[in-house]
Amino acid sequence: MLRGVLGKTFRLAGYTIQYGCIAHCVFEYVGGVVMCSGPSMEPTIQNADIVFAENLSRHFYGIQRGDIVIAKSPSDPKSNICKRVIGLEGDKMLTSSSSSFFKSHSYVPTGHVWLEGDNLQNSTDSRYYGPIPYGLIRGRIFFKIWPLNDFGFLRDSPNGHRFPDD
Amino acid sequence: MAPAQGWARRYIKAFCKGFFVAVPVAVTFLDRVACVARVEGASMQPSLNPGGSQSSDVVLLNHWKVRNLEVRRGDIVSLVSPKNPGQKIIKRVIALEGDIIKTMGHKNRYVKVPRGHIWVEGDHHGHSFDSNSFGPVSLGLLHALATHILWPPERWQRLQSVLPPERLPVQSEDQ
Numbered sequence: 001m002l003r004g005v006l007g008k009t010f011r012l013a014g015y016t017i018q019y020g021c022i023a024h025c026v027f028e029y030v031g032g033v034v035m036c037s038g039p040s041m042e043p044t045i046q047n048a049d050i051v052f053a054e055n056l057s058r059h060f061y062g063i064q065r066g067d068i069v070i071a072k073s074p075s076d077p078k079s080n081i082c083k084r085v086i087g088l089e090g091d092k093m094l095t096s097s098s099s100s101f102f103k104s105h106s107y108v109p110t111g112h113v114w115l116e117g118d119n120l121q122n123s124t125d126s127r128y129y130g131p132i133p134y135g136l137i138r139g140r141i142f143f144k145i146w147p148l149n150d151f152g153f154l155r156d157s158p159n160g161h162r163f164p165d166d
Numbered sequence: 167m168a169p170a171q172g173w174a175r176r177y178i179k180a181f182c183k184g185f186f187v188a189v190p191v192a193v194t195f196l197d198r199v200a201c202v203a204r205v206e207g208a209s210m211q212p213s214l215n216p217g218g219s220q221s222s223d224v225v226l227l228n229h230w231k232v233r234n235l236e237v238r239r240g241d242i243v244s245l246v247s248p249k250n251p252g253q254k255i256i257k258r259v260i261a262l263e264g265d266i267i268k269t270m271g272h273k274n275r276y277v278k279v280p281r282g283h284i285w286v287e288g289d290h291h292g293h294s295f296d297s298n299s300f301g302p303v304s305l306g307l308l309h310a311l312a313t314h315i316l317w318p319p320e321r322w323q324r325l326q327s328v329l330p331p332e333r334l335p336v337q338s339e340d341q
Contacts, residue, residue: 018187021194028197061252072306075282077235111249135246136306 031055031139034070036082040117040124041068044155045082050146051154053139063113063134064088065164066157068141071115074132082141083125084157087114089134091164095127113137118158200228202316203244205256209288209295213242213325214256214315224317225256225325227310235305237262237284240329242312245286248300254309257286257296260329264339271298276336282306287333 026032031054036045045051045068053070057063065085073081087093087108095104108114112131117123126132144150157163205214205223214223227244237243237259247253261267262285266278270291279285283302288294297303315321 018191021190022186024194024198025190072304073282074304074306075280077282077304077306077308109249111247111251133246133248133304133307134251135248136304 027055029055029059033145034082034139034141036141038082039122040119041082041084042119042122043158044068044084044118045141045144046147046150049144049150051141052143052145053141055139057140058134058137061134063137063140065091068154069113069115069137070139070141071132072136072138074129074136077136080138081115081125083115083117083123085113086116086126086157086162087131087164089113093126093131093164094162111135116159116162120159120162197229198233199230200226201310203227203254203256208293209290210242210256210258211290211293213258213289214312221318223315223321225312226314226316228313229310231311231313232308235308237305237308237311238327239335240327242325242327243286244309244312245303246307246309248303248307249295255295256312257288257294258329259284260287260297260333261285261335262338265335266337267333267335269298272301277302284308 031052033050034053035048035050037047039047057067058069063069063085065088067085068082069085070080070082073079089108089110089112091108091114092105093108093114095106108131111134113134114126114131116125116127141154143153202224205225206219208215208218214225215221232243239259239262241259242256243259244254244256247255261279263279263281263283265285266276267285269275269277270287277285279302283304285297285302287296287298291298312325314325315323
């Protein structure tokens with residue numbers, strides 16, 4: 001009787017470990033479903049939208065300007081931020097606000113990216129904390145699955161003027 | 167005819183089953199629990215690689231101990247390089263968030279480490295590409311804690327988490 005229960009417990013533990021490891025590999029190297037919160041990416045992504053994120057681009061260094069990425073927050077590494085990549089390493093970014101008279105620029109250092117939310121009025125991003133290291137990027141968001149009236153690939157940035165000139 | 171075909175199919179089935187168990191478990195173990203790595207460079211001399219490029223140390227990297235991003239001053243840690251995301255660097259933690267430290271070769275004389283960041287330095291000052299060059303690093307780049315030297319056998323040892331007294335913070339939050 002006891003041996004039967006013990007055998008069943010071990011088998012259950014074995015299956016849990018096996019499927020847990022497969023889940024880790026899928027989330028780490030392929031992608032997964034993410035729920036976003038906050039207003040900083042409106043109108044592209046609203047609060048409580050559910051999206052697909054893929055992790056292949058960051059492993060192969062295929063993140064480009066205009067991609068929406070999930071990254072670890074530089075000041076709170078246990079939480080994630082969801083922003084659009086505006087500048088890559090070497091780009092010249094406008095750091096002053098667009099209304100000020102004297103424009104100030106800065107170059108994105110090597111190994112870093114410049115992130116901005118689509119909702120420029122209500123977004124804490126690289127304009128506040130500076131460029132973030134590429135190593136903090138966790139995945140690229142490319143598809144929205146909820147709400148259904150907005151199902152599909154994500155739109156381009158509504159702030160084309162923020163991208164650096166080539 | 168029939169028994170031979172049955173043998174091959176059974177073998178392939180058993181192989182696939184074993185493969186799909188062994189590979190994810192191994193990958194998860196190396197990503198989440200521990201792995202080994204060869205140390206290159208002289209930035210951590212004399213603690214690591216005292217012999218230079220003739221004999222590189224191999225260290226045990228423990229991911230499990232830093233799963234909650236808790237490090238102490240003096241720990242030797244590996245992290246993703248902020249200047250090159252494809253490379254890992256191994257350095258000693260000198261200061262935690264909120265500490266004010268005196269830098270060695272940084273553009274500012276004194277730096278307060280921001281929230282969510284740490285200050286790392288190599289033991290071989292002057293020959294180390296560390297926070298004195300690239301500033302405080304975000305804890306999100308933390309990779310693992312180096313706990314032991316595994317190779318060469320005459321250098322088997324547990325790595326000590328010790329902070330040289332001249333590198334203590336000028337002011338820290340938890341004092």
